[in-house]
């Protein structure tokens with residue numbers, strides 16, 4: 571079945587229980603996700619930029635490099651030479667682009683919040699999201715990852731795994747729109763930051779373990795009996 575995004579919205583408005591149903595199944599399968607790994611909001615925000623277009627294993631290597639050189643610090647990142655920063659994050663791929671994106675974020679924190687990331691993250695969700703989306707190189711998925719996991723705010727993160735799984739269950743078309751899928755979940759889930767954090771993680775787990783881009787392991791997947 572192929573549904574366009576507008577049809578998806580109509581369908582889900584008839585059944586707002588879909589997000590909670592998916593969450594219940596996956597929570598019972600995976601338990602607490604523990605996602606996002608990170609010792610501080612800054613580490614999570616840096617990881618959200620580094621994970622763009624790469625696997626987490628590569629991000630971890632880049633973060634470990636930053637940690638081992640004592641660079642997970644706003645002021646040190648601000649003062650770091652761009653090429654030095656690029657060398658440290660090289661394992662995450664696209665390191666020249668990502669070093670500039672990190673610098674863009676850090677410059678906003680320094681220039682507008684005197685180097686205090688918490689001063690930025692403690693604003694209300696709409697303000698934080700708008701500020702982040704105004705930074706060159708930070709799109710919706712990255713901004714919402716920072717809002718949800720670094721700032722503990724109710725921003726549901728939508729990614730390619732989420733879209734793929736919904737598409738394969740006839741709930742979103744290939745022309746999926748980020749905001750529509752996000753609203754579907756934000757309207758259907760309880761207002762719990764742990765639910766938001768875990769459900770995004772579960773979609774990533776299912777997408778990596780069972781619902782691969784070229785192969786579906788439905789018989790082993792926790793969502794195998796969940797069909798609409």
Ligand code: SF4
Nearest residue numbers: 738781788791793794
């Ligand atoms: S692997 Fe199959 S059951 Fe699992 S999410 Fe993908 S389509 Fe659904």
